[in-house]
Amino acid sequence: MEAAMGLMRRMPPKHTETALSALLSLLPDHSSDLLSQIDQPLQVLCDVDNAKEFILCEYNRDADSYRSPWSNKYHPPLEEGIYPSSELRKLEIEANEIFTVYRDQYYEGGISSVYLWEDDDNEGFVACFLIKKDGSKYAHGKRGYLHEGGWDAIHVIQVGPEVQGMAHYCLTSTIMLSLTTNGDTSGTFNLSGSIRRQMKADLCVEDGHLCNMGKMIEELEGKLRNQLDQVYFGKTKEMVCTLRPPSELLLPMALPEARKP
Amino acid sequence: MEDTEEEVLLSDDQKLDIAKWFLLNSPPGEIQYVAKDLKSLLNDEDVYRRAAAEAFPLYNKSNIICLHFPNRSGEVLVSSFSEISEDEYLDPRTAQVGKVDHVRQICTTMRPATDEELPSPYIEEYRCALDAEISKYVEEAYPKGVFSVYCTNGKDAEDCGSDFELVVVITATRHSPQNFCNGSWVSIWNIEFKDELQTVEVRGKLQVTAHYFEEGNVQLDAKHECRDSTIFQSPDDSADSLMNIIRHHETEYLTSLQASYSNLPDSTFKELRRKLPVTRTLFPWHSTLQFSLTRDLEKELGIEK
Known part of the structure; x- marks a missing residue:
């Protein structure tokens, strides 16, 4: 392994x-x-009842079918698939609605799905929040900068049982992304990668699980975006500048005059 | 998942293909690490050895690795331009041929190149002049650059009146596994001297990669191609204008790479996910409960701002 x-x-x-x-x-x-x-790049299916796309993962899969968060039906149809309890399903519906708005505000497009299921091992539940965005100019890129651009976010959060008004939350977030720009003078420029981080917190249940989970996801997702931007992209840029330093970094040195051809 | 997974045993050939795929997809400078992991994963010495024997030569050539001569009298670049046989590579500057152990990535022995392996005196004059000019440029622009100038076409031309082609290969690599960071810059310049038109056509291919893998795996893969031309002159004058062309395009490319990086935070990266929501304030998780009752979330949030 x-x-x-x-x-x-x-x-x-x-x-x-x-x-x-x-x-x-x-x-x-x-x-x-x-x-x-x-983690592998997220796949999407269309929920025929709602004419809406949903995201596939291990957590909404049963045999070869996937459950849509919109209709709660398996695609392709499955007899006796696994479903969340009616209480959890209620929370799942609400989570999907709110997460749609969250996704729209941060991503200006894309697809999101939330799946909930009982966690028998520790008497709580697990939730999986997924976002897939195609930011290329041919899809949901509003500004048309990207020749190709994909962002997949996977947030899996374990919620422990309520103890004296508190619950333990453990969030694991993965971001996978790839972006390519293309230009006559700049050629093809592609950055791609993935990072995964964890965050744990004990929070008061009074605010609602959804509020607690949402805030943690928003915080960690923001941190991951920042790290990709500052640390990961930054390190690759630093590397390029070590290989061939921009002229202003070179020791002042008389450049030979360009002779006429 | 495992209950539905059928146990299919792989044939040796399938294992070999998979092993080769991993080796060939190693980022620059990392094939030995990939090989080590792969070896323990395959647990099959025979398949591993076959995969390595097939994949290493291809990897070494396409990544243009640089190997020292055993007596440290210089180095030889492993590439299709310098290839004499699968394990022999020419260094035109010292007129030596190095024998290469591809899997160990070392040069084991060396010998002087034969006359047939070297260009004619007429071509050598052009090659050597360009070598000298590029040497100045590489020293100035690359802290750890290595380069070589080859004749890839028409090397036996004795006098003016014939076409020939030179190739300039410049590479710079940096491996710093302790900092989880590796990178490479490779530029290949094809230079066609056309006697009839008295022109020199220049085609450049630049490829820059960088890999940062501390608690993650992020890779830069940047490529660029460009063209230029100049007039056919004496060896020294040609070398001078060619060096200036190469310097100009490479400097320009570096500038555009930096521009791509500086566009990231505010334009390109924003296309994927914004730093802050369109409302410019953190998402109002607290108020979502009331909203969900109205079932008209989008509208509500629109008004809220």
Whole structure:
């Protein structure tokens, strides 16, 4: 497993899916570990009843079908699929509605889905908030800067049982992104990658689970975006400037005069 | 998941293909690390050895790795331009041929190049003049740059009246695994001397990669192609104008790379996710309960701002 994770740290992020399926065929005995530790780009299906798209993941999958958060139906239809309790389903409906607004405000487009299910191990529940945005100029890029641009956010949050008005929340967030710009003078410029972080908190249940989860997601998502921008993109830029420093960084040195051709 | 997964045993050939895929997709400078992980994962010495034997030469050539001669008298670039046989590569500057152990990525022995492997004196004059000019430029622009100038076409031309082609390869790499960061810059300049038109056509291909992998995996992959031309002159004058063309395009490309980076925060990255919501305030999670009762969230939030 350690070697598999080592490889995933090095393979080009645009080849994550190929790399994962290669690992799955090499290590069939570790398939559940691999699938839970390596995030893959999110896929989308259309909910025919609502004419609305929803996001697929391990958490809304049963056999080969996926449950839509909009109609609560499996696509393709499935007899006796697993459903959340009616109480959780109520919260799930609400979470989907609010998260749609949240997503619109931060992403100006994209698709979101929220799935909830009972966590039998610790008497609480687990929620998975997903966002997929295609920011290319051909899709939801409002300003037309990106030739290609994808952002997938996966937030899985474990909520413990209520104890004296408090609950323990454990959030694991992953961002996968890729952006490409294209120009005559600048060529193809692609940055892609993924990072994953965790955040834990004990919060008062009085404000509502949704409010608590939402705030944590907003905070961690903002942090991850910042880190990608400042740290990860910054480090690759620093590397470029080490390889070939911009002239202003070079020691002052007499440049040979350009002779006439 | 595992209950539905059928156990399919891979054939050795399938394993070999997968192993080669991983090796060939290693970022610049990281194939040895990938090889180590892959070896322990495959747990099959025979398949690993076959995969390495097939993948390393391809990887070394396409990444243009630089190897020192055993006596440290210089270095040889492993590339399709310098390839004499699968494990022999020419260094035109010292007129030596290095024998390369691809999997260990070292140069094991060296020998003087034969006359047939080197260009004619007429071509060598052009090659050597360009080598000297590029040397000045690389020293000035790249803290750790390595370069070589090859003749890839018409190397036996004895006198003016014939076409020939030179290739300038410049590479700079930086490996700093302790800082979880690697990068490489490769530029390849194809230079066609056309006798009839008395012109020199220049085609450049630049590729810059960087990989940062501390608690994550983020990679830069930037490519650019450009063209230029100049007139066919004496070896020294040609070398001078060619060096200026290369310097000009590479400097311009670096500037555009920096521009791409500085556009990130406010334009390109914003296309994916904004720093703050369109309302410019954090999302009002507290008030969402009332909103959800009205079932008219969007409107409410629109008014709220």
